[in-house]
Amino acid sequence: MLNGKLLIDAHCHVGEGVHYRLMPDELLRQMDDLGIDRTLLVPADRYIAVDNAEGNDFLLRTVKRWPDRFGGFATVNPWYGERAVAELRRAVGLGLVGVKLHPVIQGFLLCDPLVHPVIEAAIELDVPVYLHTGTPVNALPLQLAELAQRYPEGRFIMGHMGNPDFWLDVPTALSQAPNLWAEISPCLPGMVNRIVEAGFAHRLIFGSDAPLTDLALEVMKVQYWQVSEEQRAAIMAGNLLRILAKGG
Amino acid sequence: MIVDCHTHAPGGRSFGLSSVPVSDLLAAMDSAGIDKAMVYTSDGFFFDFVACNNELYAFVQQCPERLIAGPTVDPRYPEAAIAEMRRCRLELGMKGPLKLHPWLQGFSPIEPLMDPIAEAALELGMPIMMHDGTPPYSTPLQVATLAARFPSLTVILGHSGLRDLWQEALAAAKRYPNIILCLCGTLPLGIERIVAEVEPHRLLFGTDAGFGAAPGNQEYRLGQIQRLAVSEEVKALILGGNAQRIFGLS
Incomplete structure (x- = not known):
């Protein structure tokens, strides 16, 4: 709890990546120090790119060991096609609660039909889809709004809210797609105020995004x-909990 | 001394921004513990640059002991641009760098139009800071071509690659010794790597305050330097010592 309010981190990478490393026990220490109640984990860089099942298994082991503190978003690379869909079904079946896609690391245009089978599987599994945004040319807020409008029954999260240069697009994207939410790391407080x-x-x-x-x-x-205290509580945890709820 | 080397305060007629009064900027600096700030225009990237430099000058003159102006010009008008650089440096005494924003101003650092501007900057002893981290006209290696063409010119990458191109900024700094990196909006992971791999005397700190002067903005970016696992000497250089040396601040 932070100042009496529930605080959930919706996006944190764990595991031994190529460019960075964060292990769950170290993360737990930091969460305890900082008042973070729960964290939604995603795999580290190389697991997002290629070794999807390995990364998902690491999350599953972590979530099973500390179920009160961690949840996990699986990752699958849409280029694997049917194998990606099968891996998503497996990981969600074993306990992960969403899917994270990264158009830059995984190498696709955010609204390329290539991604449709994974989105359709996420909808069938009733889990939200988190997409990295803010990196031109292939990971942009309006591309995500386009995808979200194509799948109004899906729940989509705009990773990093278009940071650093696409903040003007954010309100437009959120207006276009009512089934779209924005995750705010590492945006400045002034940017949150603006949205x-x-x-x-x-x-x-x-x-x-630690x-x-x-x-x-x-x-x-x-x-x-x-923001109002009610809004602060919603951004800290409430909005996320609604998206994670089945049928949310 | 803590010097914020990247703020945009006066004006704000674009992108739904609003003008930040001097009192607000100073209060934000006080709250964050920042002593001095290099101040640049934002309107001047789009509107009459002479008028905007005058506005900038009037802004910093309200607190000249803490605010230092860095002017802008439109390099597509070389005669007017060079005359304005001379006026700002020699008549108005602006100690800040020439601040250019290639993608907002609509030019590429690779274009030959930058050559007379760079020559004038060299003559005036004026570093050039460019926005970087954003395609298609402001990638670090595009800005670095200017450093390659003018090895005596101090070229400052205003954002050290921003979120996605910090590795490119690091490569540029390693290849061209006349490049200075301003850590401002750089991915925190990138800040750690840059500080580990680039000589400490080539690093500056900035917040981009003014492009959103909300409470907490400067604290957040200042914290990114203060919490680095490096010596206090290195932090002091990044946070102020280098700025004092490069811009001749007292």
Whole structure:
């Protein structure tokens, strides 16, 4: 709990990556220090790119060991086609609660029909889809809004809210697709204020993107958002819990 | 001394921004513990650059002991641009770098139009800071071509690659010794790597305050340097010592 409010980190990478490393026991220590109740884990870089099942298995082991503190989003590379769909079914069947896709690391245009089988499987499994955004040319908020409009029955999360350069697109994307939420790492507090002022406090989700960021500084920003306490609680946890709920 | 080398305060007629009063910027700096700030325009990238530099000058003159101006020009008008660089440096005494924003201003650092601007900057002892980290006209290696063409010119990457291109900024800094990296909006993982691999005297710190002067913005980016696992000496260089040396601040 942070200042009496539930705090859930919607996006944190664990495992031994190529570019970074964060192990669950170390993360738990940091969560305890910082008042983070729960964290949704995603695999580290190379598992997102190629070794999907290996990464998903690491998440599954971690979630099973600390079920009160961790949940996990599986990753599958859409280029694997039917094998990606099968891996997503396996990982969700064993306990992961969403799917994370990264158009840059996995190498596809965010709204390429290549990704449709994975989206359709996520909808069938009733889990949300998190997509990295903000990196031109193939991971942009409006591309995600296009995908989300094509699948109105899906639940989509705009990773990093278009950071750093696509903040102007965010309110438009959120307006186009009511089934789209935005995860705010590593955006400045002023950027969160701006999207709240545009009327989207109920669509924002706290996430850290650690260890690519400093977890303590991501948490520090929570106190600076110029929002009502009700909105703060919603961004810290409430909005995410609604998306994770089956049939949400 | 802590010097924020990247702020945009006056103006704000674009992108739904609004003008930040001097009092607000100073209050934000006080709250974050920042002593001095290099201030740049944002309107000047789109509108009359002479008028915007005048506005910038009037802004910093409200607190000249803490605010240092860095002017802008449109390099597509070389005669007017060079005359304005001379006026800002020699008549108005602006100690900041020439701040250019290739993708907002609509030019590429690779274009020959930058040559007379760079020559004038060299003559005036004026570093050039460019926005970087954003395609198609502001990638670190595009900005680095200017450093390659003018090895005596100090070329500052204003964002050290931003979120996605910090590895490119690191490569540029390693290849061209006249490149300085301003850590401002760089992916925190990238900040760690850059600080580990680039000589400490080539690093600056900035917040981009003004492109959103909300409470917490400067604290967040200042914290990214203060919490690095490096010596206090290195932090002091990044946070202020290098800026004092490069821009001749007292």
